[in-house]
Amino acid sequence: xxxxxxxxxxxxxSAIIWIVLAGxxxxxxxxxxxxxxxxxxxxxxxxxxxxxxxxFRFLLTIGGAIFLLVQGVLAFSVVRFRARxxxxxxxxxxxxxxxxxxxxTAIPAVIVLVIxxxxxQVWTTTRAPQPNETVAGVVGARFAxxxxxxxxxxxxxxxxxxxxxxxxxxATLAENGSIQLVxxxxxxxxxxxxxxEMVTEDVIHSFWVPSMRIKQDLLxxxxxxxxxxxxxxxxxxxxxxxLCGSGHGDMAGQxxxxxxxxxxxxxxxxxxxxxxxxxxxxxxxxxxxxEDPVELGRQILASGRYPCNxxxxxxxxxxxxxxxxxxxxxxxxxxxxxxxxxxxxxxxxHESIRNPGAYLVPGFGNLMPQFNPEPTQPNYMPEADLEAVxxxxxxxTE
Ligand code: CUA
Numbered sequence: 548x549x550x551x552x553x554x555x556x557x558x559x560x561s562a563i564i565w566i567v568l569a570g571x572x573x574x575x576x577x578x579x580x581x582x583x584x585x586x587x588x589x590x591x592x593x594x595x596x597x598x599x600x601x602x603f604r605f606l607l608t609i610g611g612a613i614f615l616l617v618q619g620v621l622a623f624s625v626v627r628f629r630a631r632x633x634x635x636x637x638x639x640x641x642x643x644x645x646x647x648x649x650x651x652t653a654i655p656a657v658i659v660l661v662i663x664x665x666x667x668q669v670w671t672t673t674r675a676p677q678p679n680e681t682v683a684g685v686v687g688a689r690f691a692x693x694x695x696x697x698x699x700x701x702x703x704x705x706x707x708x709x710x711x712x713x714x715x716x717x718a719t720l721a722e723n724g725s726i727q728l729v730x731x732x733x734x735x736x737x738x739x740x741x742x743x744e745m746v747t748e749d750v751i752h753s754f755w756v757p758s759m760r761i762k763q764d765l766l767x768x769x770x771x772x773x774x775x776x777x778x779x780x781x782x783x784x785x786x787x788x789x790l791c792g793s794g795h796g797d798m799a800g801q802x803x804x805x806x807x808x809x810x811x812x813x814x815x816x817x818x819x820x821x822x823x824x825x826x827x828x829x830x831x832x833x834x835x836x837x838e839d840p841v842e843l844g845r846q847i848l849a850s851g852r853y854p855c856n857x858x859x860x861x862x863x864x865x866x867x868x869x870x871x872x873x874x875x876x877x878x879x880x881x882x883x884x885x886x887x888x889x890x891x892x893x894x895x896x897h898e899s900i901r902n903p904g905a906y907l908v909p910g911f912g913n914l915m916p917q918f919n920p921e922p923t924q925p926n927y928m929p930e931a932d933l934e935a936v937x938x939x940x941x942x943x944t945e
Contacts, residue, residue, distance in 0.1 A: 569619060577612030581605075592758035592783055592814065594776040595673040599760040602669045609658060673761075674774055677740035683733055685745040687752035687765040690794030692785055692810030694733040697725040732811045736821035740776045752798070753788035756812055762788055777814040785810030844939025847932055858915065863943060871915060872908045879944040883908070896937045900928065 581604045591597055683696035719727045735741055745754055747765035754773060755762040758781070763773040784800025787810075791798070800809040815821035837843050848855060849864055858870035866874070881892060887906035889895040898905060903915035918928035928936075 573612050573615045573619060576615040577608045577610075580611030580614075581607035589758045590779060590781070591760070592756075592777055592779045592781060593760065594778055595774070596758065596760040597778070598669050598673055602665060605665060606662065609662070674772075676742070677774070677776070680740035680742045680774065681735065682742045682744060685733075685743045685754060685765070686748060687745065687754065687787070687791075687798075688748035689750065689792050690787075690797045692731055692754070692787075692798060693729060694731070694810075695727060695729050696733065697723070697727050699725050731809065732807060732813055734813045734815065734821060735777060736815040736818050737777050737780055739818070739821075740774065742772060742774050745771050745773065750791050751789050752791050754810075755786045755788040756783055757786065758783045759812070764789060777812075780814045780816040782807070783812045783814065785812060840935045840938035841942045842939075844935035844937070847935055848939065852932075853918070853928065853936075861943070870911075872911055874940065874943060876945050877943050878941040892941060893937055896940050897933065900933060900936070 584607055585600055585604060588600065591600060681696070683694050686693040686695070718729070733743075743754070743763075745763065745765045746769075747767055749767070751767065752765045753762060754765060756775070758779075759775045759777070761773050761775050763771050765771055785798075786800070787795055787798035789795075798809055800807065800811045802808075837846065845864070847853070848861075855861075855874075856864065856866040856868060858868040860866055860868055860873040860875060862875050877896070878892060883906075884890070884892065884895060887895055887898075889898060889906075895906075900918050901920070903917055904913045907913055916926045918926045918933070920930055920933075921927065922929075
């Protein structure tokens, strides 16, 4: 039965206007949601972040519009078709509508297809190998991130002996001749394509750098990869995004007493700055020794490479040993020259380290180890180190 309302053509044209207006409002609302929501996200620090955010905005536009459509129809229906007082009748016996079913199947199918193609494209471009990418290893373990990466030999001075690095600096000579550094921080620079090869020592972890919009699980028995190209300099925290045990939260980059603990990705503005600063200052000063022998000597002694602090006092370095003579003001103690028979303080200090038993300061025993010039000898101290140490000691005149 189909009863025509005499006013139906006027009613339906105004309904169409309303539907068009509502449709426009819904689409505008979708764009509004997609524009406002990303402002809650951390800064975009990688090229991948830009692509991922664009995809995210696209999804938000569609999702936001559908959300508004569904909620709008719901709200409209609740008001428009609410039960009137005294109306106990049933609704009309509707049984299927092929056109409607076709439309509400076809539209989502098209949307899903577009999303699939777009997402796949973002997925492949953000993971595509880059010709000049640098590779770093990442080990996830309960509960720490460890980066292992190489620094090219040309970035290191030829005279750096990595076996002489302080214990807190883990560095080894890689097979290709480069220096391999191990740290909880990974340093790189803007524009450098990076590939991380990741393994886990125990359970599943998930390597997540929110600002880079990269997140990848580490799976036992497998090597997984993630790529990023930094576009903004900065210090970015790594977060573990897979609950891995009681210390799961400790894997996240945190600043504790000014120190970077947990995992960090540090992006320098350019290659030059990176080369200058990619290591912690103390490491850097060892790897790139100061030219000034006095500074170099101070640094060598401060590094603890030689155990002088156990027996000597030296205020400048905070040493408080009493087994050997104090080194405060040693550079000015020329009265020892007559007794020891050396022509100058430089020769005196040189001999006191190479052959400490030859002359003993009155009141002190022959207890100091002899520091030898050859690597094959015990207590090896290269001549270059010795000269720098002597230069520094000569500068201690007060
Ligand atoms: Cu590692 Cu959570």
